[in-house]
Amino acid sequence: MNPTIKDVAKKANVSIATVSRILNGLPGYSEDTKKKVTAAIADLGYQPNAVARGLINRRTQTIGVLFPNVSGMLSSEVLEGVERAAHEAGFSVIVCNTASSGSRTLKYLRLLQEKRVDGVIFASEDIKDEYAEIFKEMNVPVVLVSTASQKHNLPFVRVNDFEGAYRATEYLIHRGHRQIGMIGGSNYDPIAGVPRMEGFKAALTKHSLPFIDKMLVTNEGYRFNDGQQSLPKLLHQFPEMTAVFAASDELAIGAMSAAHQLRISVPDQLSIIGYDNLKISEMCYPPLTTVSQPLVKMGEKAGEMLTALIKEKELEAKSMYLPFTIVERQTVKRMK
Amino acid sequence: MNPTIKDVAKKANVSIATVSRILNGLPGYSEDTKKKVTAAIADLGYQPNAVARGLINRRTQTIGVLFPNVSGMLSSEVLEGVERAAHEAGFSVIVCNTASSGSRTLKYLRLLQEKRVDGVIFASEDIKDEYAEIFKEMNVPVVLVSTASQKHNLPFVRVNDFEGAYRATEYLIHRGHRQIGMIGGSNYDPIAGVPRMEGFKAALTKHSLPFIDKMLVTNEGYRFNDGQQSLPKLLHQFPEMTAVFAASDELAIGAMSAAHQLRISVPDQLSIIGYDNLKISEMCYPPLTTVSQPLVKMGEKAGEMLTALIKEKELEAKSMYLPFTIVERQTVKRMK
């Protein structure tokens, strides 16, 4: 049995109120009683019960974080950042793997509500109306990371996908490429899918390179397999292509794998630029040139923003776009 | 303000005791009052407060899980399994990133203790005496995953590293290799480092291939960079080598990267077999042949074991070794 505040009160010959004051650094006791109490605490190895505290303070010092795919390489890094920031601010984090399922998400949200978490971080997915309703009901701060919502006014931490894609494409153009293809994500993904395609098109247009349908192949997801299958397709419909922009690193690496199999040398015969800068992007060969999203930092910022919102109810959150950079490695060749 | 059990009691014109019974499926009420209460609950959108429940039941339905490196590819998959099993059993999971730091681990353990988690899963690291002490103090079940402890009698879920390494080496031997090197992990890691080297040596010996020091290079960690640096070293001291066993996939992929740079073709000039079967092992080129640890399943089993222990205090846990397999891809060549 864990000792309670009563036990230490008895041992120190004071009331539990006094023990509580000392525990919480409130004023109201002599040096002497403080010593007695501190000694009793040490003797008993007393640890305050956070559950009891949570009940009375209406604060659990816990946040929930929802990912569509916890073990994904992107989520992992974001989670690391969230956990770090949360812990630093004195909060624990409960992880939830929604598996991109609406019903699971709903169940998790209900669960987090029952557990009375002090806030929630929602990652990489679109906010359905039902979610927004529960957010409202829960009445705790919510911050989005690596996603955003047009309908619901929720603060977010992310990178500007349009800009990132634009710059990636421009990077290729600046290296002398004129026939550029794109392996895109989903057309039904308004958060990351569409903006990256739009950024691609905008960069072409800006440099007087007409966009033609055959330059783009879209996918349902952003995974390795998608990329692997997309490259042959793209090559087939757009054989004169000298460079390709992939909407994610997995897509890019899948494309590289397909290129290897087709005996197309990267970057000599085909240049590739990715998007994300996952850890694998420097592990593959040749190492991938890519748009770097500061994933850990995004998680951290989201964690900081959320805990700040929890601590000072008034403060209005301002969303933030974090800067991206282009990490030059070895998959893009300069055309003369 | 969230409605409480009092609100529904008032609304349904019954006592809170009755509401509680209905909520918990205990016997003792008429169909009629059940209906009234259910209606009131729905009306108010009442959600039981898990914090209050936790206080009185001494059960938080929450477990803690500690990883040395949450965002590592290995941890990620284990976490996915843990989370799945925990959730299925009605538990939430709090993640902790110890960053392989003893003091952080201790702080997390204290925190989990204060939060009164019902159990903890400890991953991929050695159990120091201080940790074991806190485990005892906490008085909740603990299960280890992807690690084990010789000193402390704690149940574990893992793969037999000696066997895995033995079989990997034998795989190479069966493919006709006689000059086999190893890129090992740490000599100071009794859990994964040493057994994998021992398994390697044992397989050689068993097949009458003498082990010589030059055949092995060890590392502090199991990371990509370590592998990258190890291959040239190993090649230097053991140039006649035709195949190498790497103690992790990252090590193997780092070695492949070094091979690429040295213009050594894998598997034509050098065969490589890894250990883990991380997702990257099929994304690199050529896809890596490796010893597959069922990481997600390991997490799942650990989660199941822990929640079972929580539910039935008596039951003694029996550790388990999960089976590994060798996944044949394209980095090992058959010698004639």
Next chain:
DNA sequence: CTGAAAGCGCTTACAG
């Protein structure tokens, strides 16, 4: 400086 008491939102004997 210190303590008795109420209360956070529940569950669980106990009595009827």
Next chain:
DNA sequence: CTGAAAGCGCTTACAG
């Protein structure tokens, strides 16, 4: 079948 009451382990006015 149903309710009054005690209690889980704390915090916080309130009174002295």
